[in-house]
Amino acid sequence: RVKDVDFQYGQITVRDGKGGKDRVTTLPEPLREPLLRHLERIKALHELDVRQGFGQVYLPFALERKYPNASRHWGWQYVFPAPKRSVDPRTRKVRRHHLSENVIQKAVSAAIQRSGIAKPGSCHTFRHSFATHLLEAGYDIRTVQELLGHKDVTTTMIYTHVL
Template sequence: MRSVRTLHDEDLAAGVGEGFLPDALALKSPHAPSEWIGQYVSPSPKLATDPKGGKVRRHHLDESGMPRAVKQAAQSAGIAKRVNCHALRHSFASHLLEDGYDIRSVKELLGHADVSTTMIYTHVMNRPGVLPVKSPVDGL
């Protein structure tokens, strides 16, 4: 995170630190393009000129960059199992549901249009040893 923050600060100082946001989101949050957290996940190593406005920006990595980064991180961590973005997404949703998060909240986080899509992840609730309801004292 520190290296991404440093890169973002250097880009801002050079006048190219704004990230790209879709038009509707840019209107809703006008300061968001210059916030460093927008670059946190996967800033591109190269600067690019935005064809719409001609601004020079650092976009996010292309689609293939994230799976490659996840695979490399798993290898660096010594994880022998096959790890991919889909498995991380599935684990994220499953763990939220196991921890008692509301299905509609998980639906929003995953970006599903319909809650029935999110219901796929509820199979974890039927595993032996996973209680369907958590007591407030379970966490003590």
């Protein structure tokens, strides 16, 4: 969600990751400007939705009952929204959902192919590279563990095989 991207501190909060936990990770400097431009386009789309009487997103837990107008608030909008609005089967309200993981994975694979990289890659490849580069740069294994959201440091130790 938009509120989970912190440009001031260069952080992204990942919600409900593996194990249902939240974690904070870095927002790489080279991504800040492109992401800001992307969010400007998404904000224009959201404002159009609101003007047309829509602009809602699904809210977690009981937040929708507690804050009935929050579902239209900019901070709760998805960073990668679906191109079309759809009917929420639970509430029958018309909302704009987020892109599916599958769409993101296909876009990443296509971008890797277009870049001319011969090896196949995926979102997980970027995660693996992120961890490996941090360790190569001398980051402490516990810091890398926290950034990746691993419960057990032995999971993070897998990335040390290339060192």
